[in-house]
Amino acid sequence: MIQTTECQIKNVSAHIIGNKYNGEELILSNKDLDISDPALNEILQQYFLGHFNSPAFYSFKITNEEGLDNPLFNLAKEIFNNKEISFHEYSKNIAKLLFENSEHPNIKAGELYVVLIRDVLVEDELTDAIGLFKSENKQPFLKAISEDNNIQLNYDHGVNIEKLDKGCLICNTNEAGGYKLAVIDKTNKGEEAKFWKEKFLQIKPCADNYHFTESFMKATKKFVTSKAMDDSFEIEKADKIDMLNSSVQYFRDNDEFNENEYASQVFKDEAVANSFQEFRREYQEQNNLPVVDEFEISEPAVKKQSRIMRSVLKLDKNFHVYIHGDKRLIEKGYDEEKGKSFYKIYFDEEK
Numbered sequence: 258m259i260q261t262t263e264c265q266i267k268n269v270s271a272h273i274i275g276n277k278y279n280g281e282e283l284i285l286s287n288k289d290l291d292i293s294d295p296a297l298n299e300i301l302q303q304y305f306l307g308h309f310n311s312p313a314f315y316s317f318k319i320t321n322e323e324g325l326d327n328p329l330f331n332l333a334k335e336i337f338n339n340k341e342i343s344f345h346e347y348s349k350n351i352a353k354l355l356f357e358n359s360e361h362p363n364i365k366a367g368e369l370y371v372v373l374i375r376d377v378l379v380e381d382e383l384t385d386a387i388g389l390f391k392s393e394n395k396q397p398f399l400k401a402i403s404e405d406n407n408i409q410l411n412y413d414h415g416v417n418i419e420k421l422d423k424g425c426l427i428c429n430t431n432e433a434g435g436y437k438l439a440v441i442d443k444t445n446k447g448e449e450a451k452f453w454k455e456k457f458l459q460i461k462p463c464a465d466n467y468h469f470t471e472s473f474m475k476a477t478k479k480f481v482t483s484k485a486m487d488d489s490f491e492i493e494k495a496d497k498i499d500m501l502n503s504s505v506q507y508f509r510d511n512d513e514f515n516e517n518e519y520a521s522q523v524f525k526d527e528a529v530a531n532s533f534q535e536f537r538r539e540y541q542e543q544n545n546l547p548v549v550d551e552f553e554i555s556e557p558a559v560k561k562q563s564r565i566m567r568s569v570l571k572l573d574k575n576f577h578v579y580i581h582g583d584k585r586l587i588e589k590g591y592d593e594e595k596g597k598s599f600y601k602i603y604f605d606e607e608k
Contacts, residue, residue, distance in 0.1 A: 259426065259439055260378040261306040264386075266298060268373040270348035274391065275366045276359050283356040289345045304418035305372055305388050309426060309439050313467050313558070315460040317435035327459045328354055333387055333436060336373070337429045344373050351389065358456040367393040367422070377428060379437065384429045391423040391453075392416045423453050437463070461545045469549055470508065470558035476540040477504045477523065478565060480533050490529055495587055495600070500524060501566045508559045516550040572600070 270289040275281025292298050317330040329351065336347050348371035355369055372388035379386075395414040402409045424441040431437050438460055442453050454460055462468040480486060481497050503523045508514075516537075520530035541548050588601040 259309050259380075259428075261302070261309065261374075264302075264306065264377045265375045266292060266301055266305070266372060267375055268344045269301065270345045270371045272349065272352035272369050272371075273366070274352060274356050274359060274369045276362070276364050277356055278360045278362050278364070281366050283352065285349050285352060286345075289348070300418060301372075304416070304421065305370070305390055305424070306374075306426075307418075308421045308424060308441055313439070313471070314463045314465060315438045315440055315454075315458075316431065316463055317438070318459045318461050319435045327435075329458060330435060333427045334432065336387055337385065337432075344371075347371075355391070355457050358452050361452060364452060365393040367391050368416075374426075377426070379428045379430055382430055386429065387427040389425040389427070390421060393422040394420070425458060464547050465555075466553045467555040467558045468546060469552040470514070470555040471562055472541055472544060472546050473514070473519070473537065474504060474508065474559070474562040474566065476537045477501070477533070479540065480536045483536075485536070486529075486532070489532060490526075492529075493589060495589065505559070505563050505566050508554055509563075512554055514552050514554050 268289050269292050270286065272286055273282075273284035275283055277283075292301060317327050317333075319327050319330050332347060332350055332354070335342070336344065351371050352369050368391070370388070370390040370392070372390065374386045374388055376383055377386040394416075396417050397412060397414050400411045400413065402411060420443065421441055422443050426439045428437045428439075438458070440454060440458065440460065442450065462472075478501065481500050486492065500523055504519075507519055507522055516534065520533055524530040524533055538548050586603040588603075589598065590601060591598050
């Protein structure tokens with residue numbers, strides 16, 4: 258949990274990051290921004306920090322091998338520990354690093370804001386943080402100007418402070434483990450999205466209850482919808498949806514997670530449960546998470562992942578059947594006369 262209500266923004270530097278692949282420029286500003294205006298400072302607080310309500314935490318990928326250190330981790334470490342070089346000079350090096358990693362043709366150019374923040378509360382620890390925020394999307398807005406009882410309407414394009422495209426808070430905690438980070442990436446579709454988390458930040462999920470919960474729910478969705486499951490087991494689509502619903506229900510009903518109990522309740526068939534457990538171990542290893550069998554269930558992770566556990570049965574282009582409850586109330590059959598499959602649905606009340 259991050260609390261920013263009492264924090265102070267001390268320095269803000271802004272640079273324009275073009276797309277290196279497309280031949281666009283990196284434009285470095287000569288000095289940091291003047292944020293002495295209280296109204297401007299309040300707007301910046303809302304734009305930079307108002308989006309980190311219930312974040313998942315990550316940490317930098319770091320290594321002791323020579324020449325393979327994470328460059329952004331090293332820059333953050335120098336900012337936290339070295340007061341001799343100005344913050345603005347460090348911000349230029351961060352901007353250069355982001356520019357070097359903007360090599361996909363679909364990466365949008367935009368402004369990078371590098372921010373030094375004091376008194377951020379991170380899980381009951383008061384610390385400093387470095388904020389990195391990239392604005393990629395501009396929106397049109399209207400401005401009415403009153404002069405001599407007349408209204409003049411102007412327009413321009415700018416940043417919507419309610420929408421943060423990409424953001425990162427690097428908290429001065431757990432330096433030995435790679436610092437703790439909170440990350441936002443709202444434009445995360447396609448291969449080009451990997452540049453923010455994987456190439457520029459180079460982060461990995463923290464081994465905590467949030468990511469344990471998230472990984473099990475994601476692994477369940479991937480397993481149930483995988484071709485490997487179709488090849489190994491003859492399971493109807495309605496039964497697969499029932500598995501996803503059972504998974505969500507388990508996480509909502511329990512405070513503690515037990516893998517054997519979970520596999521038994523969700524998949525019921527022992528062979529399917531064993532296949533999932535093997536699939537899940539491979540999934541966690543691929544995502545750099547330790548293989549754990551028990552943990553405390555994270556409510557924010559359940560709330561977020563429940564959205565992807567879609568319980569929709571799609572029938573040709575005519576019907577979408579949403580299955581939320583007892584799968585026993587839906588039966589599948591085949592009408593030989595019409596040559597079509599059908600579902601029979603039982604219910605008590607029509608609304």
